[in-house]
Amino acid sequence: MQKLLIIDDNDEVRRQLKWGLSKGGYELTFARDGVEGLNMFKKQEPSVVTLDLGLPPHENGVEEGLRCLGEMLRINPLSKIIVITGNEEHGAALKAVQGGAYDYYKKPIDLNELKIIIDRAMYLQTLEQENQDLRDSSVADCGIVGECGTMQEVFTLIDRVAASDVPVLITGESGTGKELVARAIHAKGPRADKDMVCINCGAIPENLLESELFGHEKGAFTGANRTVKGKVEYAEKGTLFLDEIGEMPMSLQVKLLRFLQEMVITRVGGRRDIEVDVRIIAATNVDIQEAMQNGTFREDLFYRIGVVNIVLPPLRDRGADIALLANYFLKRVSAGAGSRGKAFSPEALEYINGYDWPGNIRELENRVKRAVIMATGPQIEPDDLGINGGDVLRQRLHANDLSLKEARMLLERDMVEDALKRESGNIVKAAASIGVSRPTFYDLMKKHGVRNA
Ligand SMILES: Nc1ncnc2c1ncn2[C@@H]1O[C@H](COP(=O)(O)OP(=O)(O)OP(=O)(O)O)[C@@H](O)[C@H]1O
Ligand SMILES: [Mg+2]
Structure with missing residues (x-):
């Protein structure tokens, strides 16, 4: 049951609220002044608080109420505080809302009205709390949600490999979050302020893939009327994400291997070796072991790209x-x-x-x-x-x-x-x-x- 804390120095008001809200579906606690209120707030961690602004020792002012408000929001910024004010305190009520109060309510109290405001605050508080919990369980703002043991291991691995430059191979069925994990590794590493350039090795026709990756010189082939840089060069100082690497044609696997071994590329139709500095992350949903047995994936390339292998479990x-x-x-x-x-x-x-x-x-x-x-x-x-x-x-x-x-x-x-x-x-x-x-x-x-x- 959600908790509601009522802070009011007026016995009559507390009695009225106790009577009117006791069947409201929340757990009620009461406090008579700011000091008691703050103690209760720390101990009970209520979702919602109704706070009378005119509290002792300043029953006729608003200082003590505003002080409590600030203090409570400092302790738990997600708590919803509804300020209760007398008629003459309109300016103070607005000030309270500006200071982070959820809403204000003017005396005299109509229980039905107040209850609607409280219920809405409770609802919002639940949503925000759940959102917060979800954020906490997603790996450091990278948006990967997961609490199961296997995903916790994945998170540890992400943290560990992010700092280094080792090539990472991410495997898992389609839709298991391979690209998301690649982005997390890039974002948490020292290359984060440079780009992560993606290339989908399965979606580009074989004859274009080489030039996509390594670029081409003017006149390299019909229609190549200017020099074009490849994805590898665009990823300079950043990360190159080779998606669906399992689909890469054999002929290109050799060229990719050379690039990975020497960190130099040659544009199609060019002679010059160009040195590059990129981090490689690859992903695939085909079974690479099987592909190697079938002879559709080079073993030496696998040992290059798969120094670390992150395996994403299927959702089921x-x-x-x-x-x-x-x-x-x-x-x-x-x-x-x-x-x-x-x-x-x-x-x-x-x-x-x-x-x-x-x-x-x-x-x-x-x-x-x-x-x-x-x-x-x-x-x-x-x-x-x-x-x-x-x-x-x-x-x-x-x-x-x-x-x-x-x-x-x-x-x-x-x-x-x-x-x-x-x-x-x-x-x-x-x-x-x-x-x-x-x-x-x-x-x-x-x-x-x-x-x-
Ligand atoms: N653990 C997760 N938490 C939150 N969102 C996730 C998680 N895993 C995947 N997603 C989301 O699911 C969708 C698919 O993820 P992603 O594209 O990374 O998968 P993939 O393994 O690369 O898929 P494919 O093999 O089809 O390319 C994306 O919208 C991604 O944001
Ligand atoms: Mg993908």
Whole structure:
């Protein structure tokens, strides 16, 4: 339960608030003056405070109230402080808000009104606290969220390699955050104030890739009517990120190896060796060991780029991070859409945890974005996420990894789907055939993402 601290020297006001707010769903504490108030504030860490400005020893002034306000905000800048003022203290109230108070309220107190302000402050405080917690759990402002053991190891590795110049190979399924990790390594290292230049080795046709990487001289090939620098030169003193390196053609792998060994490049059609100083980070989602066995990736190149290998786990193996990330994206998307955040329904969270996320974090992010747009109800349901709940649960049923509650959900879903099929989409008949009302049947369809085809 969230805590509310009431600081007021007037016995009558404290009694009124105690009576009026005791059923408000928060834990109440009271203080009669600033000193007691500050003690309570430190001990109880309340989310919201109502603060009378006219406190002893200056009952008729506002000095003591303003002093307490400043002190509390210094201790916890996220706390929401609602200043309560007498009629003649309008200027002081504004000053308090300028000084960081959440809001002010003029006596006499109307309990219903005050309660609305308190509830809103509580809500905002929760959001801000959650955001703060998320920031704390993302690696030093690089935006990587993760609390599971494997990700903690990844964070340690990022910190360790960032300071040096060793080449790093980041591997992991598509959408597991390889580029994000590359950016974190760059941002935390001594080259941070220079660029990280990215090149996608899988997306550029073989005959253009060499010139993309190393540049070309004027006249090197038809259409080369001026000298162009390559990505390597643009990355000078910074970082070169070789994305999808597993897709690099063999012919270029030799040239890349030479560059990595000697840190010199030759532009296509040029003769001059150009010395470069770049840090190399590479990423791939193909299994390099397998590629080496198949002879599509050079072993000597692997030993060059893979001095340190950071392996990113698939999302489905990250345990509680799945829900953490889902909520992280939900907040981000809702804030962007300016909407007052909806939460996931318990069913939606079960599906999120049970789904095997082949597209990993990128898929999660996209599905959450979609859900924020699609959700019409008060909460986000599995259907809004576009996850086929039946498939999720069935997969886990076969893996013997289903709780009784989930097994019930699966049965419920199957019965709804079967009833619809049996009655050829006639909802009234389908509902009757499994003994529920029509509105209940609609709710069940929505909950399990069953569509009437
Ligand atoms: N741990 C994380 N915390 C927060 N956001 C993340 C995390 N991991 C990935 N993302 C986000 O997920 C999306 C995909 O990440 P990224 O592009 O780094 O993955 P990738 O492994 O390079 O994918 P691909 O193999 O498809 O290129 C990005 O929007 C990224 O910001
Ligand atoms: Mg990528």
